[in-house]
Amino acid sequence: MSTNPLVSLYQDLKQNFNAGPSGLKRTGEILAQLKLGLIQAGLLVPQGEHNLEDLSVARDILEIGAFWSIRSKDVPSFDRYFSQLQTFYKDYSQVLPPSPREYAIKGLNLIRLLTQNRIADFHTTLESLPAEALHDNPYLKHPVNLERWLMEGSYSKVWSARNEAPAEEYKYFVDSLMGTIRNEIASCEEAAYNTLPIKDACTLLFFTNRSDLLTFAQQRKWEVDLMNEQIQFARKGEETLEIPKQKVIVASLNYARELEQIV
Incomplete structure (x- = not known):
């Protein structure tokens, strides 16, 4: 890692990463090159003794x-x-000295487990973390609170948590959670109502504008009546049970004959 090309790439990586969205593509390209360098230096998955500065840089990458x-x-x-x-x-x-990004990344991993509904893995991971960090560290408190609110069905708190995310990257997973929650609420609405005012549907599904709701309605195959400001839910046809009439009649006649023979 001490070679000039890798040092130059590492500096370029930090510069593009800190540039935000405009540096996203270039950051990915540099990461691909640096990972090859880490492999060649035995630092991608290090074993044994290494220079501490190299280990710190590899971790940062x-x-x-x-x-x-x-x-x-x-x-x-x-x-x-x-x-x-x-x-x-x-x-x-x-x-190695503690990394200022470690808990932020571990918190992101916890929310990832929530979005994948891997609740058992979520709790197993929690048990491996220091108890004081779970109470004091904002990066860990955020996913812990999300899990509790999900279990309680406090979806409005989950929605509000997006604005309280300790890092911008957390919002991606909160949005993913809200997508799952919206589909669950939508299924309940379809079962409970024939129609619903558009305004009420927006509120129930945590949409802040009509266009997002209308796109969602199209995906769910709902009929939207803009004239009357109503949503007509797609009703599933009732299942019909076919009765094998001929077999029932034959079986009944045979049963009647058997009864006559017994009498």
């Missing part, structure tokens, strides 16, 4: 990669970066 993945809406990529970081967070925790 992977952490930037984790955040870049969320900004790029690439959850599988985030999973890979998170897995690679575990060696630094666990095996080298005694020799």
Whole structure:
């Protein structure tokens, strides 16, 4: 990692990452090059003794990669970066200074588990984290609160949590959670109502504007009556049960004959 090309790339990576959306594409390109460099230096998944500065830089590169993945809406990529970081967070925790990004990334992983409905994995991961951090660290408190509100059915609090996210990347997963919640609420509305005013549907589904609701309604195949400001829910046809009449008649006649023979 001490070679000039890698040092130059690392500086370029930080510059583009801090540039925000305008540097997103270039950040991904640089990450691909730096990961090759980490592999060649034995630092992607390090083992044994290494220069502490190299380990710190390698960890920083992977952490930037984790955040870049969320900004790029690439959850599988985030999973890979998170897995690679575990060696630094666990095996080298005694020799490396704490990373200011560590809890932010661990919090993102917790919300990812929630969005995938992996509740057992969520609680197992919580048990591996320091108890004081769960109460005091904002990056960990946020997913803990989300999980509690989901279990309570307090969906309005989940919606409000988007504005309270401790980092911009958290909003991506909160939006994903809200998509799941909206579909659950929509299924309940379809079962409970024939029609619903558009205004009420917006409120129930946590939409802030009509256009988003109308797009959602189209996806659910709802009929929208703009003249009367109503939504007509698609009704599923009642299932009909076919009765095998001929078989029933034959069976009844046979049963009657058997009764006559007994009498």
